[in-house]
Amino acid sequence: MKPQGEITRGTTNPNRLRRVxxxxxxxxxxxxxGAADPLVVDLGYGATPITAVELRARLGRVRPDVRVTGLEIDPVRVAAAQAAADPPGLTFARGGFELAGLRPVVVRAFNVLRQYDESAVPAAWTTMTGNLAPGGWLIEGTCDELGRLGSWAALPAGASTPATLTLAAKLSTLESPATFAERLPKALIHRNVPGEPVYDLLRTLDEAWRHAAPLAVFGPRQRWQDAISRLKAAGWPVLDRPARWRLGEVTLAWPAPAVSGKVQESHRG
Structure with a gap:
């Protein structure tokens, strides 16, 4: 099976993807x-296999027998990663959006679609979600080089559009939520213009952050929690709870005109 996609730039750092x-x-x-086969794919892990190694360790706390397969189109990267392999728990293979014929329950595709044209995103999403195991999830997004600022979409198996958007940051370094505009998923980054839902979302969150400025004396975590509370009160479909907000996150229904209704908490994983 010929891999679908292009070789990524390959930039990676230890702990870059810890938030996602x-x-x-x-x-x-x-x-x-609940998966009969707890297979997870790290798609486009980059020049070194460290993100796949870390993903296996972190998900192993949820499911000790989790299996992570790192996929790369570049055969040189696949060969270099074999030194880190620990089968059956951690393996590496050549593959792209077709997922090398695998049927994982989770796919993490981070900093992959960022280099593509926006027009290529829907087909890539559909290909990946079409190869997920029933009940599986595609997590697709981007972050900065150190993993301090990022955002991602979550798409259930078989879906062609995301269910959710998550924004996450290291709050001690967050100057303004407006900076999320630089690290939106590819499907949204060029839509951050007046008249688009994501533009209104970031503007509302930034205003809430400014209104919460007096709480900064108690620390950025308290300021962020207050800002998210204001965002929710303004009518935005926030799907998570304060326990997640304290981590510097917020997850909302996907901000696109095609999405109607609220994704209920019962749909989660």
Whole structure:
């Protein structure tokens, strides 16, 4: 099976994806726990296999027998990663959006679609979600080089559009939620313009952050929690709870005109 996609730039750093990994361990916990085969794919792990190694360790706390397969289109990267392999728990193979014929319960595709044209995103999403195991999830997004700021979409098996958008940051370094605009998923980054839901979302969150400025004396965590409370009070479909907000996260229904209704908490993983 010929891999579908292009070779990524390959930039990676230890702990770069710790925020999304922590979120996957929460959101996908039920999907992993109930899977007959707890297979997870790290798509486009990059020039070194460290993110796949870390993903296996973090998800192993949820499902000790989890299996992680790192997929890369570049055969040189696949060969270099074999030194880190620990089968059956951690393996590496050549593959792209077709997932090398695997049927994982979770796919993490991070900093992959960022290099593509926006027009290529829907087909990539559909290909990946079409190869998920029943009840599985595709987590697709981007983050900065150190993992301090990021966002991601979550798509259930068989879906062509996301169910949710998550924004996450290291709060001690967050100057303004407006900076999320630089790290939105590819499907949204060019839609951060007046008239688009994501533009209104970031504007509302930024205003809430400014209104919460007096709480900064108690620390950025308290300020962020107050800002998310204000965001929710303004009518935005916030799907998680304060326990997640304290981690510097917020998960909402996908901000697109095609999405109607609220994704209920019962749909999670």
């Amino acid at each position: 990994d922590r979120w996957i361990a929460w959101w996908c916990a039920r999907a992993l726990a």
